[in-house]
Amino acid sequence: xxxxxxxxxxxxxxxxxxxxxxxxxxxxxxxxxxxxxxxxxxxxxxxxxxxxxxxxxxxxxxxxxxxxxxxxxxxxxxxxxxxxxxxxxxxxxxxxxxxxxxxxxxxxxxxxxxxxxxxxxxxxxxxxxxxxxxxxxxxxxxxxxxxxxxxxxxxxxxxxxxxxxxxxxxxxxxxxxxxxxxxxxxxxxxxxxxxxxxxxxxxxxxxxxxxxxxxxxxxxxxxxxxxxxxxxxxxxxxxxxxxxxxxxxxxxxxxxxxxxxxxxxxxxxxxxxxxxxxxxxxxxxxxxxxxxxxxxxxxxxxxxxxxxxxxxxxxxxxxxxxxxxxxxxxxxxxxxxxxxxxxxxxxxxxxxxxxxxxxxxxxxxxxxxxxxxxxxxxxxxxxxxxxxxxxxxxxxxxxxxxxxxxxxxxxxxxxxxxxxxxxxxxxxxxxxx
Amino acid sequence: xxxxxxxxxxxxxxxxxxxxxxxxxxxxxxxxxxxxxxxxxxxxxxxxxxxxxxxxxxxxxxxxxxxxxxxxxxxxxxxxxxxxxxxxxxxxxxxxxxxxxxxxxxxxxxxxxxxxxxxxxxxxxxxxxxxxxxxxxxxxxxxxxxxxxxxxxxxxxxxxxxxxxxxxxxxxxxxxxxxxxxxxxxxxxxxxxxxxxxxxxxxxxxxxxxxxxxxxxxxxxxxxxxxxxxxxxxxxxxxxxxxxxxxxxxxxxxxxxxxxxxxxxxxxxxxxxxxxxxxxxxxxxxxxxxxxxxxxxxxxxxxxxxxxxxxxxxxxxxxxxxxxxxxxxxxxxxxxxxxxxxxxxxxxxxxxxxxxxxxxxxxxxxxxxxxxxxxxxxxxxxxxxxxxxxxxxxxxxxxxxxxxxxxxxxxxxxxxxxxxxxxxxxxxxx
Numbered sequence: 001x002x003x004x005x006x007x008x009x010x011x012x013x014x015x016x017x018x019x020x021x022x023x024x025x026x027x028x029x030x031x032x033x034x035x036x037x038x039x040x041x042x043x044x045x046x047x048x049x050x051x052x053x054x055x056x057x058x059x060x061x062x063x064x065x066x067x068x069x070x071x072x073x074x075x076x077x078x079x080x081x082x083x084x085x086x087x088x089x090x091x092x093x094x095x096x097x098x099x100x101x102x103x104x105x106x107x108x109x110x111x112x113x114x115x116x117x118x119x120x121x122x123x124x125x126x127x128x129x130x131x132x133x134x135x136x137x138x139x140x141x142x143x144x145x146x147x148x149x150x151x152x153x154x155x156x157x158x159x160x161x162x163x164x165x166x167x168x169x170x171x172x173x174x175x176x177x178x179x180x181x182x183x184x185x186x187x188x189x190x191x192x193x194x195x196x197x198x199x200x201x202x203x204x205x206x207x208x209x210x211x212x213x214x215x216x217x218x219x220x221x222x223x224x225x226x227x228x229x230x231x232x233x234x235x236x237x238x239x240x241x242x243x244x245x246x247x248x249x250x251x252x253x254x255x256x257x258x259x260x261x262x263x264x265x266x267x268x269x270x271x272x273x274x275x276x277x278x279x280x281x282x283x284x285x286x287x288x289x290x291x292x293x294x295x296x297x298x299x300x301x302x303x304x305x306x307x308x309x310x311x312x313x314x315x316x317x318x319x320x321x322x323x324x325x326x327x328x329x330x331x332x333x334x335x336x337x338x339x340x341x342x343x344x345x346x347x348x349x350x351x352x353x354x355x356x357x358x359x360x361x362x363x364x365x366x367x368x369x370x371x372x373x374x375x376x377x378x379x380x381x382x383x384x385x386x387x388x389x390x391x392x393x394x395x396x397x398x399x400x401x402x403x404x405x406x407x408x409x410x411x412x413x414x415x416x417x418x419x420x421x422x423x424x425x426x427x428x429x430x431x432x433x
Numbered sequence: 434x435x436x437x438x439x440x441x442x443x444x445x446x447x448x449x450x451x452x453x454x455x456x457x458x459x460x461x462x463x464x465x466x467x468x469x470x471x472x473x474x475x476x477x478x479x480x481x482x483x484x485x486x487x488x489x490x491x492x493x494x495x496x497x498x499x500x501x502x503x504x505x506x507x508x509x510x511x512x513x514x515x516x517x518x519x520x521x522x523x524x525x526x527x528x529x530x531x532x533x534x535x536x537x538x539x540x541x542x543x544x545x546x547x548x549x550x551x552x553x554x555x556x557x558x559x560x561x562x563x564x565x566x567x568x569x570x571x572x573x574x575x576x577x578x579x580x581x582x583x584x585x586x587x588x589x590x591x592x593x594x595x596x597x598x599x600x601x602x603x604x605x606x607x608x609x610x611x612x613x614x615x616x617x618x619x620x621x622x623x624x625x626x627x628x629x630x631x632x633x634x635x636x637x638x639x640x641x642x643x644x645x646x647x648x649x650x651x652x653x654x655x656x657x658x659x660x661x662x663x664x665x666x667x668x669x670x671x672x673x674x675x676x677x678x679x680x681x682x683x684x685x686x687x688x689x690x691x692x693x694x695x696x697x698x699x700x701x702x703x704x705x706x707x708x709x710x711x712x713x714x715x716x717x718x719x720x721x722x723x724x725x726x727x728x729x730x731x732x733x734x735x736x737x738x739x740x741x742x743x744x745x746x747x748x749x750x751x752x753x754x755x756x757x758x759x760x761x762x763x764x765x766x767x768x769x770x771x772x773x774x775x776x777x778x779x780x781x782x783x784x785x786x787x788x789x790x791x792x793x794x795x796x797x798x799x800x801x802x803x804x805x806x807x808x809x810x811x812x813x814x815x816x817x818x819x820x821x822x823x824x825x826x827x828x829x830x831x832x833x834x835x836x837x838x839x840x841x842x843x844x845x846x847x848x849x850x851x852x853x854x855x856x857x858x859x860x861x862x863x
Contacts, residue, residue: 118639119617142618162528166502166519173619173645193640211615211640337526 002138002307012348022139028113035111054078059229060085064260067229082260082288085228085242085250086277089221089266097123097217100187103194104215107132117141117214121196123182125152127304129218130168134306137172144210145169145176148201152176156304157316157369163353164371168306180207185215223267233258241269246294248284276300299387303376308352311379314367314386320357323366332360336411338372342403349373356382356392356412363391363418374405381409393422483567484533486555488548491520491527497549500542501526506625508564509537511557518554535559538567616643627652700783714840731797740801742828743774747792750826757825775824776804778811785811788824 003009004020046053056068056075066083069075091106093099101109103117107128116139122129125147133143145152152169153161169176177198184197196210223240230237234252237243242263244250249257262284265277279295286293301313315323317333324331338344338352352372358365368382385395392413400410488498501519505511516528517537538558542548556567616624616631620643624631627648634651636643693701728741750757750772758766772793775786787807789800810816831839 119642144618163526170502173617173622175618175621211642213639 009348024113024116024139027139031111031113057227059227060232060261061229062232063258082262084281084284085225085261085263085267086265086281087224087228087267088277089272090224091217092220092222093217094123094182094219096183097185097215098187099217103188103213104185104217106217110216115214117212119144119212120214120216121146121182121194121210121212122216122218123185123196124148124218124220125176126155126218126220127302127310128220129216130164131305132216132218133172133174134168137174138307142173143175144212145174145178146180146182146196146198146210147176147178148181150179152178156310157312157318157355157367159317159355160310160312160353160369160371164306164310167308167351167371177208177210182215185217188213221266221272223269225267233261235261239269242267244268244270247287247292248280248295271297271300273300273302296387299383301379301383303379305376308349308372309375310369310371311375312367312369313379313383314365315357316367316369317355317357320366324359329359329361331357331366332417333357334412334416336408336415338405338408340411341405341408343405343407344373346403347373352408354378354408354412356416358392358416358418360416360418362420363393363416365390365392368409368412370408372405372408378405378409381406391418391420392416393418393420397422483538483559483563483570484535484557485553486517486531486557488542488550488552488554489520489527489529490550495550497547499547500544500554502544503540503555504528505537507537507540511535511537531557533557533559536561536564538564539570615640616648617645619645620648623648623652627654697783712840716838734798734801735805736797736801737804738832739776739828739830740797740804742830743776743789743792743804744795744797744800746774746826746828747772747789751793759825769825771823771825773823773825775821775827777827777829778808780811780814785816785821786824786827787811787816787820788822790823 001020001022004017007017010017043053054068054076057071058066058068060083061067061077064079064081064083065077066080067075067077091108093106098104099106102114110132116136118140119142120136121144122133123146125145129145130153133145136143147154151158151161152165156164179201180198181201181204182196183199184195186195188194193211193213194215196212196215197206198208198210199205200207223237223242225237225240225242228242230242230250233250234254235242235250235258236253242250244263245257247257248262248264248268250261250263252258264280264284266272268280270276270280276297279300283293283295298314301311303312304310314320317331320331334356336354337350338354339350341350344350344352349372352370352375354370354372355368356365357367357369365382365386368379368386370378372378384390396413396416398410398413400406491498499521501521503518505515505517511517511531512534513532514530517531518529519526520529521527535557536559537555539556540554541556542552542554548554556570558564558567615636616634617638620634621631623629623645624634629648629652631643631648634643634647637647638644724741728736728738731741754768755766757772758768760766771791773788773790774792775788777784777786787804787810789795789803789807792800795803807816807820810820829839
């Protein structure tokens with residue numbers, strides 16, 4: 001929608017597009033149908049693999065024993081050799097915020113897109129809030145961010161965050177309030193708009209009152225772990241999260257792993273991303289089938305699906321420098337702009353930055369951050385390298401097709417200055433052709 | 434990165450550059466600062482200065498730079514080391530820091546504009562009093578108030594929408610008491626861009642909020658293209674509705690306005706509707722000797738030229754039925770089973786097209802008789818609807834007025850029926 005209406009962009013490409021419009025219901029239906037389709041595909045896949053699906057609320061009765069059934073009724077009891085908790089999370093709604101599902105919504109409601117408000121306030125400027133601001137501004141809404149910390153997009157590498165702000169926020173119909181909490185949000189009723197009371201995050205003094213058409217609460221996700229019966233195995237939750245070790249084994253209050261009990265995904269809070277949950281699940285299954293496995297979370301990439309996309313793997317620059325100081329090594333940074341990439345220029349999407357944080361002494365990759373077209377796809381070269389322990393000097397001579405966006409990553413590797421020389425082949429002998 | 438002896442304080446791995454001393458080797462100190470110093474050589478206290486912020490040279494080959502965005506705005510307090518503006522170089526965009534504390538008094542070069550290296554792009558005042566002075570300086574530099582940079586407005590639709598004539602903002606009914614003004618994010622951005630005091634704008638949005646349109650009206654800008662809104666399912670190739678003329682030119686003095694009669698109104702409406710119908714015109718010279726001879730023969734028997742033409746048309750249509758067809762929906766032909774020739778006839782105060790039904794089936798004499806009847810009825814305003822609605826092909830003849838060419842106007846309701854337009858010139862060369 002945003003591309004079609006970007007007259008300037010189209011003209012530069014030599015295209016003319018008549019008035020682009022959208023049908024809200026159509027957009028909403030597409031999203032919902034997609035969700036349903038994927039859910040059905042998943043269910044069918046599981047059935048095809050011979051998985052039995054028992055529906056109900058589950059809780060642990062003791063080692064190897066699980067009870068499931070409708071809420072508050074006795075239900076059935078099953079036994080199992082190993083138990084994996086994967087109950088996930090729900091949107092977290094801070095105290096004082098009244099959600100009515102229509103004018104004050106969470107991401108769950110927003111995905112249904114029941115309406116497109118003229119002016120929506122988004123509480124929280126992390127990747128969820130950012131993605132929704134991208135959607136709403138493309139559909140014509142104006143957005144106000146409410147962020148408790150002093151910086152927008154606090155979780156991102158600061159340099160990327162600054163550029164992202166310049167591209168994703170400043171030119172769009174978005175403004176923001178930082179360093180404030182929304183203490184009270186009242187839904188719209190009786191002809192009054194949604195009111196949001198803001199207080200200073202540090203001094204707690206009242207700061208402002210906003211009157212908007214809708215508010216989206218994007219302050220994070222809370223683990224869904226009530227009623228799991230963890231007491232029966234002497235496990236204490238930490239702020240709702242189930243404590244686990246690096247092998248995803250659930251730890252009891254003494255810190256010892258509970259045998260045959262694992263927890264993966266959002267419920268353990270280690271890395272609240274879908275693919276991280278999958279990876280953790282795979283790690284557990286490897287262990288259950290006799291192969292020990294420890295998942296390296298630093299090799300798991302993350303992406304923010306705005307336009308242009310943001311992606312990252314590993315440490316941010318401040319984190320890398322902090323580690324460097326503690327452990328006594330040097331940190332270098334290589335950067336390249338998408339403006340230098342032929343494919344990006346051809347698409348007239350030269351706005352973007354890629355950044356490689358590495359150790360110049362041994363060529364270890366500490367982190368890669370990308371902001372630009374298809375960033376979410378491009379990151380995997382870097383995340384693979386980190387997962388395999390590949391050093392820059394070993395990967396810099398690899399060839400990338402031209403013209404592709406992957407040359408941005410190539411440029412990063414090639415411009416890095418590493419003192420160590422390329423070591424011999426790590427795993428297999430490369431075949432000379 | 435150009436190095437300069439004056440910037441030795443900058444750490445090497447810091448990619449930002451301070452700018453307030455020029456990096457170009459041409460002049461070591463900004464001339465204005467020099468002259469200020471000369472003016473007050475004996476001042477004991479430090480004179481507050483207005484410093485110029487220069488376009489830095491971000492590479493040795495850079496000759497001019499483009500301002501990508503101003504991180505700070507006019508009136509913002511700056512502290513040494515803070516990023517103030519982003520400048521585009523050929524390699525990347527660089528944040529430029531301020532070397533001094535102060536207040537950004539004026540932006541000389543706005544976002545999106547370019548300036549040569551070393552040229553002042555902004556003014557930094559040390560104290561609040563200097564801001565006015567700095568602004569005046571900026572104004573004289575720019576030669577008048579800075580024109581708003583190309584609005585970084587979000588993409589708008591590309592259909593040409595007539596610009597609504599912006600009305601002067603209605604006399605604001607002053608809000609009672611100290612009401613808080615709420616303005617939408619885009620309204621705030623526009624206010625900043627067009628230098629409109631947002632607190633003075635009257636809000637017309639829901640709950641009294643200030644909308645972007647309010648700000649634009651206050652700034653005196655005609656509201657241009659509409660922002661995104663869900664489009665209703667577009668009608669495919671719908672005929673253009675008669676466009677009501679919005680701003681008609683005022684009547685000339687001494688003129689008299691007379692409203693249309695209903696006949697005139699109908700004719701006008703039909704004429705406008707006919708504009709939406711695709712037309713194709715072709716002319717073909719004929720020698721009408723044979724026609725003339727025939728006419729001489731049958732004239733005494735009461736056959737008019739009209740009847741002759743109608744009959745000729747009808748017979749041609751028998752052989753080319755597609756010309757007798759109509760297209761009502763833009764997608765298909767509707768072949769008519771009858772050939773009904775409608776002929777335009779002038780009646781008192783207007784025009785009507787009585788129809789000769791089944792003109793191919795009637796002989797010339799019957800056709801003439803029928804035609805006479807129809808004309809009489811038309812003149813007496815006694816035509817029945819089927820007498821004038823059922824035409825599949827229309828004929829207009831203005832030959833009796835000495836006209837030798839004209840374009841007929843298709844009557845509506847014939848749903849894009851084809852029609853012929855002939856002009857017959859008598860005595861055409863032989």
